[in-house]
Amino acid sequence: MDGVTGRGKYLALAVLLLPSLIGMGAFYILPVISSLVLSFSKWDLLTPIQWIGIGNYVRAVSDPAVQQALRNTLTFILGYLPAVVSIGLGIALLLNRRLKGRTIFRAIYFVPVVTSWVAVSLVWKWLLNPQYGLINWLLSLIGIQGPGWLFDPSWAMSGVILATIWKDIGFVTVIYLAGLQEIPENLIEASEIDGANAWQKFWSITWPLLAPTTFFVTTISLISSFQVFDQVFIMTNGGPVGSTTTMVQLIYKNAFGYGQMGYASAISWVLFALIFTVTLAQNILQKRMDRSDG
Amino acid sequence: MASRVLRPADYATYALLLLGATAMLLPFAWMLSTSLKSGQAIFVMPPQLVPEEPTLDNYTRIFGTMPMGQFLINSIFVSVVSTAIMVLNCAMAGYAFARIKFPGREIIFYAYLATLMIPQQVTLVPLFVLMTWLDWGNTYQALILPSSFGAFGTFLLRQFYLKLPREVEEAAFMDGAGYVRIFFTIGLQLARPAIATLAVFSFMASWNAFLWPLIITSNQSMMTLPVGLSFLNGRYGTDWSVLMAGAVIGTLPIIAVYVFAQKYIIQGLATTGLK
Numbered sequence: 001m002d003g004v005t006g007r008g009k010y011l012a013l014a015v016l017l018l019p020s021l022i023g024m025g026a027f028y029i030l031p032v033i034s035s036l037v038l039s040f041s042k043w044d045l046l047t048p049i050q051w052i053g054i055g056n057y058v059r060a061v062s063d064p065a066v067q068q069a070l071r072n073t074l075t076f077i078l079g080y081l082p083a084v085v086s087i088g089l090g091i092a093l094l095l096n097r098r099l100k101g102r103t104i105f106r107a108i109y110f111v112p113v114v115t116s117w118v119a120v121s122l123v124w125k126w127l128l129n130p131q132y133g134l135i136n137w138l139l140s141l142i143g144i145q146g147p148g149w150l151f152d153p154s155w156a157m158s159g160v161i162l163a164t165i166w167k168d169i170g171f172v173t174v175i176y177l178a179g180l181q182e183i184p185e186n187l188i189e190a191s192e193i194d195g196a197n198a199w200q201k202f203w204s205i206t207w208p209l210l211a212p213t214t215f216f217v218t219t220i221s222l223i224s225s226f227q228v229f230d231q232v233f234i235m236t237n238g239g240p241v242g243s244t245t246t247m248v249q250l251i252y253k254n255a256f257g258y259g260q261m262g263y264a265s266a267i268s269w270v271l272f273a274l275i276f277t278v279t280l281a282q283n284i285l286q287k288r289m290d291r292s293d294g
Numbered sequence: 295m296a297s298r299v300l301r302p303a304d305y306a307t308y309a310l311l312l313l314g315a316t317a318m319l320l321p322f323a324w325m326l327s328t329s330l331k332s333g334q335a336i337f338v339m340p341p342q343l344v345p346e347e348p349t350l351d352n353y354t355r356i357f358g359t360m361p362m363g364q365f366l367i368n369s370i371f372v373s374v375v376s377t378a379i380m381v382l383n384c385a386m387a388g389y390a391f392a393r394i395k396f397p398g399r400e401i402i403f404y405a406y407l408a409t410l411m412i413p414q415q416v417t418l419v420p421l422f423v424l425m426t427w428l429d430w431g432n433t434y435q436a437l438i439l440p441s442s443f444g445a446f447g448t449f450l451l452r453q454f455y456l457k458l459p460r461e462v463e464e465a466a467f468m469d470g471a472g473y474v475r476i477f478f479t480i481g482l483q484l485a486r487p488a489i490a491t492l493a494v495f496s497f498m499a500s501w502n503a504f505l506w507p508l509i510i511t512s513n514q515s516m517m518t519l520p521v522g523l524s525f526l527n528g529r530y531g532t533d534w535s536v537l538m539a540g541a542v543i544g545t546l547p548i549i550a551v552y553v554f555a556q557k558y559i560i561q562g563l564a565t566t567g568l569k
Contacts, residue, residue: 012473013396020387021402023443028409031420038419045423091314094307107556108315111322114552114559116502118520119541122527123325126534132337134324166321171563178564227413230504230520234527248415248505256509261419268416275413 039265046259056266066267069247072157076246077225079161085217087165088172089210093202095173096180106177110170117167121234124163125150128235150236153243160231160244167231168224172217179213180206215286219279226275247271325545329353329538336534352539356526361514362543365522370547372437372507372518373500379442380496381489388451388485389477393463403452406445415505422509432513441500447492454488455481491562494555501548519544 039057042050060066091109095102112120127134128149136146149159183206191201229248232238238245247267255264323343328336330348356362391403421440430436462484466476482489504520511517517525526540552559 008472009394009396013390013394015474016386016390016394016477020383020443020448023383023439024406024409024445024448026424027421027440027443028417028445029405031417031424032409032412034420034423035416045426091311094311097304097307099304099307105311105315106560108318110556110560111549111552112318114498114502114548115545116504116520116523116548118502118504118523118527119325119544120321122523122537122541123321126328126538127321127324129534132339132341132534134320134341137339137341166317170318174560174563181564223413227415233504233508234524251415251418252505252509255419255422261423265416265419268413268418272413272416276411279411 035265035268038262039269041262041265043261044259045261049262052262056263057270059263060266060270065242065245065250066247066270068242069245069250072243072245073226073228073247075157076161076164076228077222079158080164080225081218081221083161084165084168084172084221085214088169088217089176089214091169091173092176092180093206095177106174109173112167113170115167117230118234120163120167121231124159124166124231125235128159128162151240153240156236156240156244160228160235163231163235164228168221172221175217176210176213179210183209211289212286215282219282222278222282223275226271226278247274322545325538325541328535329542331535333533333535352535353543356536356539356543360522360526360540362522362540364515365517365519366543366547368434368437368516369501369519372434373497375434376438376442376500377493377496379438380444380447381493383443384447384492385451385482385485385489386477387448388453389455389481390473391448391452392455393460394473406448409445410449418505418509421506425510430510432511432516434516436510437507437516437518440506441496441503444496447496450492451485451488454485458484490558494558494562497551498548498559501551 040051040053040055042052042055095106128136130136130146130148130151133146133149135149139146147155147158150156187205187209188201191205196204227248228246229252232244232246232249233252236244238249248271251264251267251271254260254267327343327345329352330350331342331345332347332349332351335342335345335347391399417440425431425436462480463476466480471479502520503518504524507518507521508524511521514522514525523540523544526537530536
């Protein structure tokens with residue numbers, strides 16, 4: 001198929017590839033490079049740009065707001081990640097029993113995934129209302145006095161986590177369901193013949209064979225944990241007393257609230273470094289486990 | 295499998311699935327219910343899931359005080375146009391990467407893939423500077439163009455074309471057609487499954503996008519639904535029945551799309567997510 005002459009080929013490239021190259025260049029590659037350059041500057045868009053070397057990075061490392069955002073992110077990950085993965089897997093296992101109506105259930109669990117974060121955040125803000133919200137009323141039915149949720153610095157993050165788990169479970173479920181389809185039926189049947197019970201079947205066959213899926217899901221969820229913004233912006237705006245501030249919020253505030261374009265860019269590269277490190281560590285871990293299995 | 299006798303374990307499965315489904319749907323029911331209540335009825339304890347005296351007042355109020363219709367039109371226009379541009383440029387580039395050999399192809403393709411590693415937030419400040427410099431604040435092109443290109447879609451389509459047998463295209467080649475004509479007459483049609491998946495993802499991402507539209511629009515007439523709702527949240531912070539009416543308006547269209555395109559969304563996610 002390479003019979004096309006040089007000229008025809010480059011004409012075809014100009015038509016087929018050039019639009020994408022221009023778009024990717026203008027809206028991804030150029031901004032990424034500019035962002036890195038800007039991160040070494042002090043610039044408010046109005047006065048001339050000043051070059052300050054690694055000043056922004058030095059500042060970011062010692063900035064209490066950045067430290068708090070990182071602590072908040074860690075809290076978020078600890079509360080969110082194990083819950084969303086285990087509940088998502090649990091539902092996938094139930095749906096994988098192939099009972100009648102499974103597609104309807106699968107569709108229902110996925111509805112929050114497609115709904116916009118802004119709408120979801122508004123609903124959860126109301127659900128978590130300490131006095132008139134549905135959650136505290138449900139808790140009162142079983143004799144629990146619900147907390148102040150988004151108004152209480154020690155509970156606000158839990159409220160954000162709860163809403164995020166609710167929204168993301170369907171995503172995890174669908175990915176796990178796809179992973180479960182790949183497990184050969186005869187492996188399960190063989191273990192049934194050997195007299196394995198459901199618990200043994202899960203730990204000896206299903207869970208090890210799902211390892212690639214689990215790695216994929218945890219990586220994606222970890223990355224998104226570092227990028228939390230919409231729900232926090234609507235539900236708490238980072239408060240009370242900074243207890244739900246995230247890294248992306250700091251980027252937003254510094255750039256578009258305080259006009260510190262250079263510092264905001266530097267924080268975004270700190271965010272990149274964190275995500276990159278975590279993804280890399282995950283990959284190394286996965287390779288090592290693959291090797292020990294094989 | 296549907297006709298077999300239900301065992302106790304099956305009943306337990308159903309019970310758990312029903313409990314989960316209730317937890318998934320209850321917030322939506324609560325949202326709809328609150329949006330149909332009067333200002334006072336929402337504070338009645340115990341809460342009523344079915345409003346005693348349902349009213350559409352909140353909807354009339356919200357359309358009266360905010361350009362909700364405009365938000366809706368903006369969201370639809372931005373999502374549809376950016377999805378169309380995304381699908382077309384990704385399919386064209388994916389086809390080119392898969393079928394045309396040219397110097398530097400690998401390097402360019404790896405540069406595309408590298409952008410997948412970089413969180414979008416990194417590009418926010420330069421994009422904003424670029425748009426300000428072009429004087430594109432509060433314009434459709436600023437809302438549309440940055441979300442109309444992407445390595446993910448290009449990669450998806452490239453993989454699709456790589457797996458596609460070349461026989462059909464070879465025949466057209468023998469007849470003297472060039473790459474461009476073959477792409478538009480044959481390639482685009484053949485890629486329909488991949489295009490459908492990309493279109494659905496691109497539409498949902500664009501429809502639900504928040505941070506970028508929040509930054510680039512300050513004029514109400516240019517706001518998309520999520521930004522409009524966030525604006526509503528700022529203005530009616532405690533008027534829950536109005537806020538829930540807004541949330542319903544923001545949620546219904548995408549749920550309609552979801553019901554219609556459910557197959558593509560879930561299968562697309564399951565197949566592209568792992569490969």
